[in-house]
Amino acid sequence: MTHTALRALLGVALLAPSFVLVPTAADAKLSTAEVRMAKTVDAEYERSVALLQKLVDQNSGTMNFAGVDLVGRMMRAELEPLGFTVEWKPQTAANRAGHLIATKKGRAGAKKLLLIGHLDTVFEKDSPFQKFTRKGEEAEGPGAGDDKGGMVVMLAALRAMQAAGTLKDAEVEIMLSGDEEDAGDPIEVARADLIAAGKRADVALDFEGLSIEDGKDMGSIARRSSNSWTITTTGKTGHSSLIFSSEYGDGAINEMTRILAAFRKELPEPNLTFNTGIIAGGSSAALDADAVRATAAGKGNIIPQTAVARGDFRTLSPEQTDRVRAKMQAIVAAHAPGTDAKISFDPGSYPAMAPTPGNKALLDALNAVNKDMGLEPMAALDPLKRGAGDISFVASDVDGLVGLGTSSRGDHAPGETVDLDSIRRQAKRAAILMTRLSAAK
Structure with missing residues (x-):
């Protein structure tokens, strides 16, 4: 009705x-x-x-x-x-x-x-x-x-x-x-x-x-709704002395940091909350099958090749959900030099x-x-x-x-x-x- x-x-x-x-x-x-x-x-x-x-x-x-x-x-x-x-x-x-x-x-x-x-x-x-x-x-x-x-x-x-x-x-x-x-x-x-x-x-x-x-x-x-997201960032690995160079770029962890900092600055609006619940990065990084645990390996003198983060956001209407999702996608797409990033949203959202x-x-x-x-x-x-x-x-x-x-x-x-x-x-x-x-x- x-x-x-x-x-x-x-x-x-x-x-x-x-x-x-x-x-x-x-x-x-x-x-x-x-x-x-x-x-x-x-x-x-x-x-x-x-x-x-x-x-x-x-x-x-x-x-x-x-x-x-x-x-x-x-x-x-x-x-x-x-x-x-x-x-x-x-x-x-x-x-x-x-x-x-x-x-x-x-x-x-x-x-x-x-x-x-x-x-x-x-x-x-x-x-x-x-x-x-x-x-x-x-x-x-x-x-x-x-x-x-x-x-x-x-x-x-x-x-x-x-x-x-x-x-x-x-x-x-x-x-x-x-x-x-x-x-x-x-x-x-x-x-x-x-x-x-x-x-x-x-x-x-x-x-x-x-x-x-x-x-x-x-x-x-x-x-409010409950919507889960996962972000994976990638960069070119190499010796840490070469990070931020035109050849090697910012690395996967810095790209992830850029994205999450932009979320904090650009997403806030009434009735919205968003959270990063788990994050990992390094030469390798991955979430387990249930996406509740992460593994990572890396060293201080190696540019990180991969980072992964998972969280949620909550909205008060379908229109707000669509608007926030579009903002997140635009932020993720504005890659730092030498990096790539992808965001996915779980189909099982409330x-x-x-x-x-x-x-x-x-x-x-x-x-x-x-x-x-x-x-x-x-x-x-x-x-x-x-x-x-x-x-x-x-x-x-x-x-x-x-x-x-x-x-x-x-x-x-x-x-x-x-x-x-x-x-x-x-x-x-x-x-x-x-x-x-x-x-x-």
Whole structure:
């Protein structure tokens, strides 16, 4: 669905008092069904925490295919009793475990909700950080926040809707990828099912973690792209006393230095970051097959023949991505004397999720829920403060909202800690929001 179409779905007067889903009286309260949803989330809180512990204690590092499959089975066991048809889609062609796709029909004409999460974590089987440890209303564990906490919020919201009688009318598709933390290759294969689901959907809701800033919950309506690049420079090798001569030129390392210095000077613009993550140079230099390690050989009295560097850049729109890529290519092409250089861009980049009016409309709808729950409104998070994610693959087809999962800190590192109490408010928000969106004409 286009952004314009979503605004029509939500009502062109979304911010006006007449918006159908937003009570207008100053003392607006939750409906009877919404109160029931909130009570159900509270009543099932310990059940949700117990499920989170079960999910966390099963390792599902991206490359632990058996572990990812087992977490998928656990989620299937929760979703089927809610009326979902669940399918496991193997991803052998992308060298990954697979994805879990669950669908449920709703009333005729109901808006299609796409719920996004992921089964895998960054913690592989050899990580020393493996178990869930509860400490009052917090818990440590691999993936406790990212994204097993998010999946628990999703399930708690759906169970609350079922208890209140609103789930039966909702048209829902759930996409739980098995490789969000390390996408399979080729990415066109690894994300084909997600992209197809986005084209079917009217709204996309991403259950990755809730962002908090200065103690306040934030709404996320944008995510930047993630684009990887590799530069290889070459020069004419010889005795170091001949460097910079007309015959031998600047050498490969100086050419690489010129390029990276020009990036720093010429690329900066709003919402862009760029980084060089690994570099090597000398008489010989090369990256390994995974491009995470480098080898090099050389001596101080030899002009370096080869240098290689790899990094990324992140943008807020496809147009910005194209513009930055063209600038980088032009900088690389302006070779220093006696050198050559080439830049390549990985085909498996994550696209940007731009902050569209439709995404803002969804945040406004969520803030209407917050108002009726007695919670503070959520401002839009600066996209510089959030990384890339799966929802970006559907952002060109459907408007979306990010951050419906749990609040956590220290994600992707030993000691990752989830705020268990955030399950309550996030599941209530999600259940009420999904119910209201499903009821919209």
